[in-house]
Amino acid sequence: MNVHDSERLAGLLEDAGYVRSGAEATPDVVVFNTCAVRENADNRLYGNLGRLRPVKDSHPGMQIAVGGCLAQKDRGEIVRRAPWVDVVFGTHNIGSLPTLLERSRHNREAQVEIEEALEVFPSTLPARRDSAHSGWVSISVGCNNTCTFCIVPALRGKERDRRPGEILAEVSALVAEGVSEVTLLGQNVNAYGVEFGDRHAFGKLLRACGSVEGLERVRFTSPHPREFTDDVIEAMAETPNVCPQLHMPLQSGSDRVLRAMRRSYRAERFLGIVERVRAAIPDAAITTDIIVGFPGETEEDFQETLEVVRRSRFSQAFTFQYSKRPGTPAAEMDDQVPKEVVQERYDRLVRLQDDISWDLNKELVGTEVEVLVTEGAGRKDAETRRLSGRARDGRLVHFSPVGGGVDGEVRPGDLVRTLVTHAAPHHLVADGEPLAHRRTRAGDHWEAGVRPKTSGVSLGLPSFGRPATEPAPVGGCEVR
Numbered sequence: 001m002n003v004h005d006s007e008r009l010a011g012l013l014e015d016a017g018y019v020r021s022g023a024e025a026t027p028d029v030v031v032f033n034t035c036a037v038r039e040n041a042d043n044r045l046y047g048n049l050g051r052l053r054p055v056k057d058s059h060p061g062m063q064i065a066v067g068g069c070l071a072q073k074d075r076g077e078i079v080r081r082a083p084w085v086d087v088v089f090g091t092h093n094i095g096s097l098p099t100l101l102e103r104s105r106h107n108r109e110a111q112v113e114i115e116e117a118l119e120v121f122p123s124t125l126p127a128r129r130d131s132a133h134s135g136w137v138s139i140s141v142g143c144n145n146t147c148t149f150c151i152v153p154a155l156r157g158k159e160r161d162r163r164p165g166e167i168l169a170e171v172s173a174l175v176a177e178g179v180s181e182v183t184l185l186g187q188n189v190n191a192y193g194v195e196f197g198d199r200h201a202f203g204k205l206l207r208a209c210g211s212v213e214g215l216e217r218v219r220f221t222s223p224h225p226r227e228f229t230d231d232v233i234e235a236m237a238e239t240p241n242v243c244p245q246l247h248m249p250l251q252s253g254s255d256r257v258l259r260a261m262r263r264s265y266r267a268e269r270f271l272g273i274v275e276r277v278r279a280a281i282p283d284a285a286i287t288t289d290i291i292v293g294f295p296g297e298t299e300e301d302f303q304e305t306l307e308v309v310r311r312s313r314f315s316q317a318f319t320f321q322y323s324k325r326p327g328t329p330a331a332e333m334d335d336q337v338p339k340e341v342v343q344e345r346y347d348r349l350v351r352l353q354d355d356i357s358w359d360l361n362k363e364l365v366g367t368e369v370e371v372l373v374t375e376g377a378g379r380k381d382a383e384t385r386r387l388s389g390r391a392r393d394g395r396l397v398h399f400s401p402v403g404g405g406v407d408g409e410v411r412p413g414d415l416v417r418t419l420v421t422h423a424a425p426h427h428l429v430a431d432g433e434p435l436a437h438r439r440t441r442a443g444d445h446w447e448a449g450v451r452p453k454t455s456g457v458s459l460g461l462p463s464f465g466r467p468a469t470e471p472a473p474v475g476g477c478e479v480r
Ligand code: SF4
Pocket: 143, 144, 145, 146, 147, 150, 151, 152, 153, 187, 188, 224
């Protein structure tokens, strides 16, 4: 959600006449888009702001803006602790950034503006997309749940749903410009429809994405097990471009802990969904999020988590050690688990999950995968002479891009079919000659250095433009 908000901030600033500054240049404007879900977000923000102070002192006129969840939470505290910050804006008014920068410049004083409720649905704002081939599409913002470890409801507010027609218009507009993969976004994505009273709206939306010509891959994140209905499983199974992948946060396998987390499903319900997804989509890769060491978690609770992990056979789990988020109910709970206990449980969970991930990946050796080539997906690509991308089920694949069915140079955004030759716990390797290579418009755009820019949705097609790479003497900006 925050990454997509950064795309909106970049789009807004471009529309206001700013251009992206070069990597070596000192920007005239630096925008921090903060995330309070991350651990130590505040320390990192104030550390970054501190390092930027001498830069600002030696670059008169430079402006620093701070937005996102942490700004929504800390508000005036930010300019108190870092008085060299020029603008603070919240999660509900990101559209105000250009005006606030202008006002701060004009009035020569910091502008702090936080709204309590969403001004406009963020997708009505322009967005400069980072990727030529994959696009985020927000279908809802906010969340009506109250998980006790989570700061989101406090900072993003109640769920607001976008109309299906607007969502499909944005999807179609992106596809018209060569984007082949969209990820539908929502804090609680499958609760979609709650605002306009249609419990089956999410499944219907998936099916509607299936009829968008040229859309090859549809993903969504993140669903909540409570709202996960069978019609969504049917829609996933029966819509060919919906990827065989499900990321569904478990958080804990202990019903007692789930209750304390105020997660209103139980382990058996979670396992039932996994079972039904596997029955309907046998090749589905199921991933999850798990928190270890939630306050009050006993060894017995933790064993229950391990058991659900064993039975679910996740292809990947994003595991987190519980740490307090100020402002959440769990941060006030008495029985916090000692750090060394959390660490030891965490290590055991990671070992178990790595074994499962590796076993599942080994089963794929010798099978064919379709890879959407992605820039920067493989850190060692330069030394291994491989390229990297994602399979339809979301797995990371490093592959050899030479010989066989390769049609010219393989570029990010292109699609390659190849055979898996080797498995590791967190990725697959395909070192044979590719079986086929499809050059795509996204690949052409990547090569030409252009990225889609949606101009605020439902208002027709996005425009394309070359992101400026040269340093700008005036109005250069950088969104971090
Ligand atoms: S459902 Fe997700 S976003 Fe909503 S409160 Fe729970 S963890 Fe936070």
